[in-house]
Amino acid sequence: MDNDTYSDKRIIKYASENLISIKIDAEKGSGPEQKKKYRVRGYPTILLLDSFGNEIDRIVGYRPPDEFMAELVRIESGTNTLSSLQSKYLRNMDDPSLELTLVEKYIDLNVKDSAEKHLKNALQYYEQENEFTFQNIFNISQLYYRIGSVDVSIELLDKIVENDIDSSETAYFYGLLYKTKVSNKVDDLLQYVSIIDNIEWKKLSYWQVIRIVKKSGEDPDLEASLYLKAVNLYDKNYKYLPSLLNGFAWRMTELGRNLPKALEKVNIALEYGEDIPILDTKAEVLWKLGRTEDALEIINKCIQGDPNKKHYQDQKAKFLENNNI
Amino acid sequence: MLLSIFKILLLILFSLFSFNCEDKDAYPWSMDSLDNIIVKNSGKMILVDFETDW
Structure with missing residues (x-):
């Protein structure tokens, strides 16, 4: 939100004229107490209170500037x-x-x-x-x-x-x-999904089954194959495709399955822009594939892009430790 | 006397400089606590953004 919504000139002007705004770290100081008082479940949650502290309304989840502005105006007008x-x-x-x-x-x-x-x-x-x-x-x-x-x-x-x-x-x-x-029993749903054509139902079914299989941890092969089937159902116009493919590739490194596919998918994700966390995933995939030198090259890019992030330094140390070249 | 006038002039110049340097392009986050804001009761709507370091 800081990078776009709270940097938008119209939002800044509106907030300067009409609001008193504060940020509360929900996990520190009085944050947990306030979080409980206002029944906050996820982040970001933005509450709009009257001047006595009574909640008027709330905005849950990320909103781009236009939508956020519309919400502020709606709430202020009492609609x-x-x-x-x-x-x-x-x-x-x-x-x-x-x-x-x-x-x-x-x-x-x-x-x-x-x-x-x-x-x-x-x-x-x-x-x-x-x-x-x-x-x-x-x-x-x-x-x-x-x-x-x-x-x-x-x-x-x-x-x-x-x-x-x-x-x-x-x-x-x-x-x-x-x-x-x-029930956490996936057989009936898996059988049903194999005979239906509805793409949205297939997606919902796969995600439901993947959650259950992942939680049980008993069948990594099934989880990996369903995850691949699920991501293959999304086309290139899907808004969150890079994030979806990044999540898939990282999970495959954890499961040690479908690694060539993971590399293929992470490369597709990077075609949408060179995002450091996605590069980090690519480095991990390459390392798991035994391509340590390539992994090091990529992780160095991550360190260059975000020098303060300890995770990237740790990854580099891990790659070097296992580099036999 | 001259020293006092000089000090006042310096203060005015400093205030003007500070005012001009204020970042008008930044979102106006208050550093006050929610309780204090409510006690002060400015009559304005209060926006509270819950976030974490995650």
Whole structure:
């Protein structure tokens, strides 16, 4: 965020005129206490507080300058903030779409109980009004999943399948995906993924299985082969391709599998720009392939680019130690 | 007397110099603590960016 969003002239001007801004290191000093108080889960999380310290809204995750600016203006104008949604809700408590908007807001603010209460209201409304459509129930099942109530989510998806509501195949897939997550048994999902054509479902399935297999650590061959299948599903237009390929290549060095493929992928990642962490991965791949001199050449580039990073110095020492040339 | 005037002039020059050197292109992070900012109650919205060294 410092490199682009907080360096953007419009953001700086807006902040100078309208905000008092501070950074809190969530792991140091009073950081852990503040993190707990404001229910912060991941980074970056940007809270917008009123002058008494009450939260108005939050921005979770990286935002490029334009999006960040739009969010600041929205929050300052009180549009779709928690208090504005609550006021709307008090005026109209029979609107399930408003209930669900509130659920999304409570999920963003990490207030699970309130999210669950409004989810129950919406579900009850759809049942009473006989609006048990795929879209309504699927949407609610996804929201239950996001608040961590995976069992309820699965129950709803099973109901869609049992009642053969339109698009029940989608419900079947997500049900299977979530059941795999709960049971940690990957066979059914792997069998299913081998017979479907939907690329997005394949990706979701592979990532789910890879997480489980990685966690168990019992089958590195399976993990490596699924990881390769997963990354091959992304085309060159995918926004985070360099990072994805870098992650793949590094993991292959850890597993000691697919190393020529890892080199191929890391080279593709570098075609998008010479990024030091990606070069570091390439050095590790080369070293694992026994090409120590090439690895040293690359790691020297990393050291040149970021001389203070101890990891690169350690890598160089490791390569030299094992260099028999 | 002359020395005092000289000191004042120096102070003014120094202040002007400091003002001109202020980095207007940098994001205006406050060094104050959140508690102090709330106590001071400027009436402005407070932006709190949680981050780590990771």
